Amino acid sequence: xxxxxxxxxxxxxxxxxxxxxxxxxxxxxxxxxxxxxxxxxxxxxxxxxxxxxxxxxxxxxxxxxxxxxxxxxxxxxxxxxxxxxxxxxxxxxxxxxxxxxxxxxxxxxxxxxxxxxxxxxxxxxxxxxxxxxxxxxxxxxxxxxxxxxxxxxxxxxxxxxxxxxxxxxxxxxxxxxxx
Amino acid sequence: xxxxxxxxxxxxxxxxxxxxxxxxxxxxxxxxxxxxxxxxxxxxxxxxxxxxxxxxxxxxxxxxxxxxxxxxxxxxxxxxxxxxxxxxxxxxxxxxxxxxxxxxxxxxxxxxxxxxxxxxxxxxxxxxxxxxxxxxxxxxxxxxxxxxxxxxxxxxxxxxxxxxxxxxxxxxxxxxxxx
Numbered sequence: 001x002x003x004x005x006x007x008x009x010x011x012x013x014x015x016x017x018x019x020x021x022x023x024x025x026x027x028x029x030x031x032x033x034x035x036x037x038x039x040x041x042x043x044x045x046x047x048x049x050x051x052x053x054x055x056x057x058x059x060x061x062x063x064x065x066x067x068x069x070x071x072x073x074x075x076x077x078x079x080x081x082x083x084x085x086x087x088x089x090x091x092x093x094x095x096x097x098x099x100x101x102x103x104x105x106x107x108x109x110x111x112x113x114x115x116x117x118x119x120x121x122x123x124x125x126x127x128x129x130x131x132x133x134x135x136x137x138x139x140x141x142x143x144x145x146x147x148x149x150x151x152x153x154x155x156x157x158x159x160x161x162x163x164x165x166x167x168x169x170x171x172x173x174x175x176x177x178x179x
Numbered sequence: 180x181x182x183x184x185x186x187x188x189x190x191x192x193x194x195x196x197x198x199x200x201x202x203x204x205x206x207x208x209x210x211x212x213x214x215x216x217x218x219x220x221x222x223x224x225x226x227x228x229x230x231x232x233x234x235x236x237x238x239x240x241x242x243x244x245x246x247x248x249x250x251x252x253x254x255x256x257x258x259x260x261x262x263x264x265x266x267x268x269x270x271x272x273x274x275x276x277x278x279x280x281x282x283x284x285x286x287x288x289x290x291x292x293x294x295x296x297x298x299x300x301x302x303x304x305x306x307x308x309x310x311x312x313x314x315x316x317x318x319x320x321x322x323x324x325x326x327x328x329x330x331x332x333x334x335x336x337x338x339x340x341x342x343x344x345x346x347x348x349x350x351x352x353x354x355x356x357x358x
Binding site for chain 2 (some may be wrong): 001168176
């Protein structure tokens with residue numbers, strides 16, 4: 001049952017990167033909980049892109065919060081002027097990797113953490129993608145593209161070399177239920 | 180390669196719930212990026228608890244940010260006075276569900292989002308747990324305990340009924356590599 005918001009104050013409003021508020025809420029049992037923090041993000045999109053040679057398209061970039069250079073799937077914010085999550089995914093994959101085309105299907109919707117995040121992460125599988133142009137990066141993006149076989153992806157997951165839970169969840173859902 | 184922090188300012192310091200800062204950083208290519216937001220959390224722990232009858236212990240609670248009542252694994256913050264992530268997991272499971280005992284092993288370390296989160300989520304598998312006492316909840320916690328079979332857990336994952344990516348990733352790692 002929903003909690004009633006008694007009071008709400010924004011700590012930061014910097015769309016789409018960081019909008020945070022702190023609520024005072026009343027629970028169904030009557031208890032009042034002060035200082036419940038909520039992160040308001042636009043929805044995000046993640047893409048499992050696979051070439052015709054069954055190679056998985058990954059990006060490698062430095063992640064400043066966690067302090068690691070990590071392999072991840074292509075992913076990003078769904079912009080207000082993206083027509084749909086699918087179109088956002090196609091845009092992100094092309095910008096970050098130069099790969100495009102292929103047959104796209106929706107795989108799963110997940111949340112980074114329902115306790116703190118308001119947004120949904122839409123994940124698509126794109127089969128048969130090809131390198132169709134050069135990367136188109138912002139001046140502050142430094143992204144390497146790497147291709148891995150299915151077995152290499154599974155080994156990276158098994159060895160905790162892929163740390164981004166949203167991507168591990170999506171990839172294992174694909175391997176377990178669809179592939 | 181690491182980014183150099185030129186400036187850093189805290190937006191919120193409310194440990195352990197919400198410590199957020201905004202950095203100005205210099206990239207290896209010389210570019211300066213302003214307003215990079217970092218969420219500093221203590222490490223978290225998640226527990227896949229399985230009874231001797233092969234039933235998986237889940238909790239059901241309202242998640243205010245995402246606005247859903249959802250099934251999740253038992254999980255929580257590793258407190259400063261927890262001896263280890265393992266002990267924190269045993270404490271959380273007992274408090275939230277009343278289940279304890281069993282054989283515990285480490286399964287995986289993940290991150291909710293390396294782009295924004297500083298903390299690691301340590302996940303353990305506890306096999307052969309039993310109900311050994313009543314739940315011990317805070318006045319603002321309203322948690323139902325539910326047991327599911329392995330097949331039911333897989334179906335919930337397949338149908339996107341488990342939305343918490345950290346838990347989906349951990350469960351599928353367990354099913355895929357260990358179970």
